[in-house]
Amino acid sequence: MEFRKSLPVQIIPGVMTIRKNTVFNIIFAGNCLLLFLLAAEKYIVVPAWLQVIGRMHPLILHFPVVLLLLNIAWESGIFRRHADKDWYDSIGDGLLLATAVTSTITAIMGLLLSREEGYEGNTVMLHKWGGILLPVICMFWYGLRDSLRKKRLLYFSTSAATLVLLIFTGHQGATITHGDQFLTAPVSKDEQQQVIAFEDALVFEHLVKPVLEAKCINCHNSQKAKGDLIMESPAGLLKGGRNGILWDTTAKDYGLMLRRVHLPVEDRKHMPPKGKPQLTEEEIAILYHWVRSGSSTTKRLTELDPADSLRILAEMKFSTPSEPVFEFDPADEGTVASLNNHYRVISPLAAGSPALEVNFFGAANFTPKQLSEILPVKEQVISMNLNKMPVNNKDLEVLAQFPNLQQLILSFTQISDSGLAFLKPLTRLRQLSLSGTQVTAKGVEKLSALPALQQLYCWNTGITLADIKSLQHRNKAWKIESGFDGDTIQIQLNAPIVENAAQVIKQGTPLLLKHYVRGAEIRYTLDGSEPDSIHSLKYDSGAEISSTAVVKSKAYKKGWITSPVTTRAFYLEGKRPDSFRLASAPDPAYKGNGAATLFDFDKGDLNFKTPKWIGYHGRNLEVSMDFNNPIELSSIWLTGLVDIGSHIMPPGEIQVWGGTGSKMTLLGKLIPKQPSKDTSAYQTSYAIPIKPVMVKNMKVVVRPLAALPKWHQKKGDKTWIFFDEMFIY
């Protein structure tokens, strides 16, 4: 046994014995000192440097704990096996001695620490006595070690008692350091946070007390009442401490407590002391406003004025999001999965939540069986949405079997008054939507039996506003939503829509007007006059247009304001010349398809950049036309664009020339009206009536306005003219 030889005790036992005796004497002296300190405790003032030693108590205490455990194990003989008895015992002596030394030192340190401020109360006392008893026992154990080794029974009872004392003392010490119930907190169940609703909360109990508990009570409790102040109960708070009562609303700083709280952290009297968790601004505000408002211990939060600072603080505090708590167990995952399909979705409220929500989709796929099938999870369902499903009164009987239902949406179902009685067992129901059903006040009356009901949606039902008033009167807890009542409000219809795609028509083209509002009547005129609801033509699907006309239409419906007017010009296809040409090419950027653009019966829109338009900048448009056979000419229509911002103005003058031979005469002319300053872009037509005459050759000359008018931003500049069609009638 090599290592045995290396041990000093084995080499020079004589010297070791002497040393052991010396150590034992020291232990004895230490224990005497300990008892002296204990007796003289109240008269001792610990100097600062010794405080440092005292504060090392939590560090050093681990040595005696481990050594004592080792000692107990060693003395039990479990390591002995074949070892030599003397050697084994002398190791045991060493262990015992070391245990006794370290436990004595630790106890002295602990005693010094306990003299610091803030270590009072039951726990500290128990720890102190345990801590003193341990080195004393160890000392005696060493002294009586030989007899203990001989009598196993004595040995066992001693070690068992020491072990119990050690665990007890250690636990008390840990409680001082970490706080009460630190050890068991993770496994203790009753600690579940009770969620208090704002409505139920008390000012002191739920707002002020939590602050005191978090930041003050650690030092000011009945165990450890620093400054003789106990802040655990209203009575203790009212009594105050050594330095007097805690608050005084007549003082400018509201008394002792708030004065201490508001002192700078460095100040010795600042509370909580430097180094301890400090009050947050919000917590200080809570204490301040509570004291200022008279420090009531019974008031409810809801009794406070809505503008009260304390109430506003409380609202902020109580708005911290909290997870809802459910008492039931989760449903079997497999069952939930098997009940899910494309038209019935059952899902947990959130990951890990036992609560289930049920949604139905697709009215065509709904059968009453779909409801009864989910009864296996009835405990867990808290919300069900049956919006627009063909649910009837009988199905509500099934719904009544879901005891934890909190939210139920029955909007646009087929239920009526008689069905609502079935809902009576739903004692947890908070929200109920009946919108779009046939229920009346008579049926809803029955819901008064539902204790938890808060929100009721009654829009678009048989319940009148007067009913709601009286229901509300009798059920103060309800919030009844009546929704938007369309009957009492008049709004304007939108203008009819012209569905004809083409503006250039043949005779007898159907006129296609449309309005999306059911039952809206369309009236229209063909002569450009404003339509009215009496004299104007009533639109039906047989309506036709047979000539060039401006169709104006409006929509009418009872209970609505008449629509704005829709205006659309239609042009009858004219005679197409056999040949035509432009005297000069249009502007290269807007050349369209040349002269053909004017005769393709395809009108452009406000976007003049398309090939449906031809444009001239400051120059005349002159188009010549020939007919193989003479035609009778009675009018010419030119359709054009006006866009002031883009310098496109109506022309200055339009002339129509014609004849049957080589010579043409002026048949008619037009000087178009000019628009006013703020007119936005529009399409227009210029009709030049002509005394009926036979022609074979024709010429139309369009002269632009010489310059932009005075009011124009670019006054004096050249103007543009744009045309898309010409109709020859």
Add this chain to the structure above:
Amino acid sequence: MEKEVLQHHLNMNRRRFLSKLSLGVGSVALGSLLIPDLFGSKDHQEELLQRLPQFAPKAKRIIYLFQNGAPSQLELFDYKPLLREQFGKDLPASIRMGQRLTGMTAGQTKFPLAGSFYDFAQYGESRAWISDLLPHTAAIADELCIIKSMYTEAINHDPALTFFQTGAQVGNRPSMGAWLSYGLGSENANLPAFCVLLSKGKGNGQGVYSKLWTNGFLDSIHQGVQFSSSENPVLYLNNHESIDKADRRKMLDELAALNDENYKTFGDPEISAKVQQYEMAYRMQTAVPEVTDLSKEPESVIKLYGADCLVPGTYAANCLLARKLSENGVRFVQLYHQGWDSHGNLPGEMRGQCQDTDQASAALVTDLKQRGLLDETLVIWGGEFGRTNYCQGALTKENYGRDHHPRCFSIWMAGGGIKPGVYGETDEYGYNIINNPVHVHDFHATVLHLMGMDHEQLTFKHLGRRYRLTDVAGKVVNDIIKA
């Protein structure tokens, strides 16, 4: 055959190979039971496959009324009488603080302040200032949380829009709706989880592009489905007249059998994804007509949204359709309404834009409320940034324009766990935020929070790192969330 083998190798790409391998090793290793991260076997991504909120959600669905082009906050919600008093005076340098301008006004020598052409009044319990342009919105003031202190980093439309929709200015990230579809899945398996509706006002418009509703690196099933503005909102959904429902069913069954064969050979997950999409389209053939049918809407609803709600492609029609999609379990309905980019002729353009949108926006909130759905549906109204307090171009009492302003703008939210009120504050010039700023990332974090998702947990691993909608920033604005 050689070609097929090659195909198989291509399908079996490196990442899939490695992930399969690690799964095999991981499931054997007992060590991973004690050290869960050892083999990375339990990933966020796998947890997310549950498609459940991480905590109890306040909102189940979102309708986002995006006002594309950036409506001017100074004419709608951010009442600044000082700008009228100082009409035409130059914006003080102490307020501008040399902050960046767009190229459109950076060259201006003067920045003349322009007060709102329209008057304001106070409404609701919060006494919120709302413009005369928005009478219907003002009437629902008690439902709204008006955030006056939104700000963004982008100063031009495309990056700002992309930032708002995807959390990044560059256009390769998944859109908000795609993230939600990824995190929460579809509520109604017969409709897409993410739908997009477009409309256009008469004002100066800015484009919308499909990259705004992209799935980015997420699976393609999370992409937004754009509904058409025509009377047939989903194109090519109806059977050809020569095919009836039974034929279609038979055809899909045969096709699925063929695809299944193919899947057994190649094992490419895209094949089964495709089969699922066909099946969904089949179910949509009955679900979509049911959802889009307006004939059963009571007349009071038509009056509520305005008669335009029956005209396909209008903003009002899209608001009504949004409600119908949402009540049928579509998680995220994204509307875009173009025409708010009022660089010039602002008073006229704003009037037109508000006439098109005010009634229907407010109607949507009222309509959800009267059905009992507002509590679980979050409605968001807002643009991509704000507009400057100074005039762009010529300034007259009746006419002016405003340039882009990312440093403060107003949006509103309603329902879905939002606490009504007014949040945030700008200085008296309406140029900088002085209280409770809300960054776009904060907005995203808050929206995800309302939907029961922690924005830091909703991640997807791509190109070697985990991505979030909020990237590496974002704080939940708890002050605007109901208890």
